[in-house]
Amino acid sequence: MTAVTTAKTLSELHVKLDPEGFLVDPNEWTPEVAQLIAQEEGIELTDRHWEVINFVRAYYEEHGEPPTLRAITKRGGVPTKELYQLFPKGPAKKVARIAGLGKPRGCI
Amino acid sequence: MTEERKLAIIVSKGTLDMAYPGLVLANAARMLGIEVKLFFTFWGLDVINEKTVDHLKVAPVGNPAMHMPQLAGVLPGATDLATAMMKKQMEKLDLPPVREFLEMIHDAGAEIYACRMAADMMGLTKEDLVPQVDEIVGALEFLEMAEGAQIIFI
The missing domain is CATH 3.40.1260.10 (DsrEFH-like)
Structure with a gap:
């Protein structure tokens, strides 16, 4: 940890997280926050991850609620299989966390 | 966790209204990373049968949740009506x-x-x-x- 010490930790960014690690205020989200949460989840963000995240953020801005996973696959153009590969072991919560939205409440 | x-x-x-609960639960479980195995048996086979999968129906007769007189359920078209109504609702919910x-x-x-x-x-x-x-x-x-x-x- 000598030269490259620019990376901050989540606590240093002062974003409020709920007890389960979801952002309390989606407006506090930045791409940097996404990077750090993804790191916590053990996910290295690729362009495909960003396509999902950007779609989810845009959908949220427009509708005021997060999209269903089906909406992500249907309208976001990332097939179900790939979505599960990008965000292994439970994409619903992981996508919501990384995109800075609350815990998903829907059924689908 | x-x-x-x-x-x-x-x-x-094998009715439409009994097919969805299992599918919704299975999907929700996978979304949370829970391992899921589905076992289709007896009339449940209709749900995975090529011939019937696209034609599952809601039966109003013997289904108290329909909130209609049982006799009305035997009228011609009652099953199709109930089925169409349910499919429309499903679509609204993005199912x-x-x-x-x-x-x-x-x-x-x-x-x-x-x-x-x-x-x-x-x-x-x-x-x-x-x-x-x-x-x-x-x-x-x-x-x-x-x-x-x-x-x-x-």
């Missing part, structure tokens, strides 16, 4: 049709099995079933596979 959880869902009914739902949960990693006895009884082989069916297995095999899982019977 949920890494070790396993769910085994037994679908024994896919059964065939697409099966594809979705299978792509999501849920395993889909058909009951051997029920398949034999109805003269069905794997070719008669939707391609998402992993295997036709007996009840013994399924119970072995479902060891340690929470079991839901629908």
